[in-house]
Amino acid sequence: MERAGAATIEEVAARAGVSRSTVSRVLGGGDRVSPQALEAVRHAIAELNYVPNRAARSLASRQTHAVALVVPEDTTRFFGDPFFAAIVTGINARLSRSDHVLNLFIASDDPGDKATSYLTAGNVDGALVVSHHTSDTFVERINQSVPVVFGGRSPRGREDDYYVDVDNVEGGRIATRHLVERGHRRIATIAGPLDMPAGVDRLRGFREVLADAGLAPGPVEDGDFTADGGAAAMRRVLAAGDRPDALFVASDLMARGAIGVLQERGLRVPDDVAIVGFDDSPVATSLPPRLTTVRQPSRDQGEAMTEVLLARLAGLDPPHATILQTELLIRDTA
The missing domain is CATH 3.40.50.2300 (Response regulator)
Structure with a gap:
């Protein structure tokens, strides 16, 4: 026997043989639902002792706007x-x-x-x-x-x-592909946080393009999508030795931090190290050099x-x- 209130909206949908959205529409008053689906959902609710959560109740009653x-x-x-x-x-x-x-x-x-x-x-x-x-x-x-x-x-x-x-994966690809097509072969990256989908996906795009080009990735350092995080990661990249000739940086703010460190070390961008960022935020063009970057809308x-x-x-x-x-x-x- 089902424990009262234990069922989920997904279980109601499965029992009724309808989609989750159809159950939501029934809970919202039954509009735009066929009589057969309406009856099936009501039977499933009764059989499973389903109690709608607050989300469903808000659809069925008042809205706060x-x-x-x-x-x-x-x-x-x-x-x-x-x-x-x-x-x-x-x-x-x-x-x-x-x-x-x-x-x-x-x-x-x-x-x-x-x-x-x-x-x-x-x-x-x-x-x-x-x-x-x-x-x-x-x-x-x-x-x-x-x-x-x-x-x-x-x-x-x-x-x-x-x-x-x-499309963060494709964004990482087009940034890295541009660097490969410009003739760079020692390409490193400052990735976003790897506990965030955007950080994981941009890094995946970077790695896929290098693998397709037969190139080993340079140092991969995680940042936190901030300028300070980009600067700290850039220092770790340089400390790893065998300085890269190009970088894909997973945000414009981190790219600005990285450029500051390179300039402190007397390295020129893009002559010594080319950089592609990600975002096309206002910081991309706020200071010279203007940042080549992947625009996300x-x-x-x-x-x-x-x-x-x-x-x-x-x-x-x-x-x-x-x-x-x-x-x-x-x-x-x-």
């Missing part, structure tokens, strides 16, 4: 990285055409579940999550309680999660994330995965 942006980072990184400004601009652009307002939560951790308790207590209709790490377990608790759309692949990589990402990503979340809140069935394309912008550093 508020959505949360959850950023599992500290405030220094949030206000210091232009990526977040672009994401928020896109989110606001889409919300301005809706009845929803935005609540911002910056939390590198959630001691005492303060933010989690607020977000899962019916105070918001859904949440957008960006810059998440695999260690951010509180994000998964939010994901289980309210509709969530991730900016980037979700921490657990579940098939039923919703996310909007850029961060504003578009924010807008697309919001579009998917609003569709979910309306009881629609948007794509689980939306992938945006990157492009190489050639300037002065490679």
Whole structure:
């Protein structure tokens, strides 16, 4: 016998022979559902003693007309990285055409579940999550309680999660391919954090191109997507010996930090070391030399994330995965 409240929405969908989104539409009032599917879902709910969570109840009853942006980072990184400004601009652009307002939560951790308790207590209709790490377990608790759309692949990589990402693997490929085509053979990388999907995917693209070219990768050092992290990683690359003649750096901020270290050592960019960054944020062109970089459409990503979340809140069935394309912008550093 099923324990009351133990069933999940996925189990209800499996028992009824319908999709998860169909169950969500039934919980939201039964609109746009065939009579046969409606009856099957109701029978499955009764058989499994299913109790809808807060996310389903919010669809079936009232909405707060508020959505949360959850950023599992500290405030220094949030206000210091232009990526977040672009994401928020896109989110606001889409919300301005809706009845929803935005609540911002910056939390590198959630001691005492303060933010989690607020977000899962019916105070918001859904949440957008960006810059998440695999260690951010509180994000998964939010994901289980309210509709969530991730900016980037979700921490657990579940098939039923919703996310909007850029093609980070291809971005790493086009950056590294450009360096290979320019004749560089000792190519190192300063990768992003490897507990984040973006860091893992950009490194994968880098390695794939070097393998295809028959080249051994130079030093691989992890950074933290900050200028200081890029500078520290650049020092480790140089300390490894056999100085590379080119670098793929997984963010523009880290690239700026790396360039500063190279200049301190009397090395010229790109004559001694060529560099390709990633983002095309304002720091790419704020100082000479202007950075050759991979452009990711961060504003578009924010807008697309919001579009998917609003569709979910309306009881629609948007794509689980939306992938945006990157492009190489050639300037002065490679």
